[in-house]
Amino acid sequence: MDAIAPVVVDLSCALENPGDSLPVTGKLELEGYSSGDKAYTLDDGISYDVVLTHAGDGVLATGIVRARAAGACDRCLESATFDIAGEIEEYFLFEEPEDPEEFEDGFELVGPERTIDLSGAISDAVVMDTPFVLLCRPDCAGLCPQCGANLNEGDCGCAAASEQAWVDSDENPFAALKNLNL
Ligand SMILES: [Zn+2]
Numbered sequence: 001m002d003a004i005a006p007v008v009v010d011l012s013c014a015l016e017n018p019g020d021s022l023p024v025t026g027k028l029e030l031e032g033y034s035s036g037d038k039a040y041t042l043d044d045g046i047s048y049d050v051v052l053t054h055a056g057d058g059v060l061a062t063g064i065v066r067a068r069a070a071g072a073c074d075r076c077l078e079s080a081t082f083d084i085a086g087e088i089e090e091y092f093l094f095e096e097p098e099d100p101e102e103f104e105d106g107f108e109l110v111g112p113e114r115t116i117d118l119s120g121a122i123s124d125a126v127v128m129d130t131p132f133v134l135l136c137r138p139d140c141a142g143l144c145p146q147c148g149a150n151l152n153e154g155d156c157g158c159a160a161a162s163e164q165a166w167v168d169s170d171e172n173p174f175a176a177l178k179n180l181n182l
């Protein structure tokens with residue numbers, strides 16, 4: 001996903017003691033996003049609902065992102081819509097750890113002004129919940145490989161025609177039989 005604008009939360013007057021928590025909700029007014037080589041449009045931006053918790057050596061951000069998105073069906077290329085409800089879980093350390101390998105799931109750092117930027121966690125959650133294969137409907141018939149017609153709109157006739165061509169072709173081992181007069 002392309003980098004989105006920073007979503008900065010100022011913690012200077014919050015989360016002073018371990019266990020303190022701070023809810024953070026908002027909406028990103030984004031028209032769309034991309035993931036891999038695919039582009040998606042968003043109906044109404046990306047909403048996020050996150051709780052920040054002081055966890056001793058850092059701030060744990062957990063929550064959810066929601067969006068309604070649309071992209072091209074992988075079979076017929078028509079528009080297909082889907083709902084995103086992706087989970088956010090990100091750890092922001094107050095200081096660079098002595099042993100980074102201790103944090104297997106990775107971490108970010110709290111900024112020098114005691115701010116954190118949720119944009120990376122939000123875009124990761126959106127991408128994670130974007131379907132790997134997008135279909136306009138589960139039984140989408142796709143496009144005809146020969147003429148490109150959308151087979152959801154009816155049979156283009158190519159499949160029947162090519163079956164007939166094969167029956168008549170030399171590649172059909174039974175083709176010779178039909179001229180046999182037994
Ligand atoms: Zn389709």
Ligand SMILES: [Zn+2]
Nearest residue numbers: 144147156158
């Ligand atoms: Zn066709």
